[in-house]
Amino acid sequence: MNDKQRKISSVLLGLFLLLWLIGIFLGEPTRVLEQAKSICLECIGIG
């Protein structure tokens, strides 16, 4: 990993951490949890 790749990795980590935090700020985890708690009928081939 050269310096350029290390910089890109750092920028990407920062960017995705920011996106993750924005998601939390917007309340997305609640929605994700609601979805994950219920059976996704499409996922199992029904509905």
Place this chain on the structure above:
Amino acid sequence: MQIARKWIQILWIFLVNGFWGFPFTGNLYQGPLKIICSPGLNCYSCPAATTYCPIGSLQQLLLGIRFSLQTGKYYVGTFVIGWLGLLGTTFGRFICGWACPFGLFQEVLYKIPSKKYSIPPLLNWLKYGFFVFFVVVFPLIFLDQFGLGKPWFCKYVCPAGTLEAGIPMILLMPDLRTTIGFLYINKLVILIGFTIWSVLASRPFCRTVCPLGAFYALFNRFSLIQLQLDKDACTNCKACHKVCPVEIKFNETPGSGECINCMKCMTDACTFDAIYITVAGYKMIPAKKKPAVVPPQ
């Protein structure tokens, strides 16, 4: 090292599917752990699943994006993409080789003795199409009369969902059996197809269809943990080509998006210490080598 990898893969299966009370509750796990992202492809409708599937969740958020925005909520998928990006930037496709339940399923099938076939490299590009269209574009643009999209990948393709959720939930909930129709049969056929293909070829789903693998592949060159090649130490003996489960020529394309970082080339093939692991650019000591087994030409 490969035995350790198998144990780590098994450990991950139990970490992301840790709810074994489902035969008694008759339902899937509904606790707070489901706020955690499963690094590998693991259906959250699996009755034992304790984490959410990033591909399923991303589609669910995107298909309802108009409804969310109309109701003043900004659920646009940033939380899920953030998780995925953090995992990808840290581990790249190490996740595919070490932490994916469906990857292990295919590896086990490939051990069944049979004639083995390679997969044309051109098919590797398909998985990017599945990610772009089936996970992002189609759920966003094809809407029903209520303005909602569909989780195209989960609904029409995902064999992991059929294996981990479709079959177990039908067994667990007899009421659901009456609703089985074309979609279920279609998904069952896809699962059977990939099961047979996995016996004949190594990890066909990961290489040609998996949208999660496609996403992580974008980070293989930039991830904090990487498999690297020491070009000065490499003798071009091609031993790494022969052991690779995804048929890449590691010494010619180090950092390839196709590499699942299983480290077979490093531990089972290269005797010249030409392949090593780096963590944030720092070289780790290569594992102790076995003699290279190169069949005569």
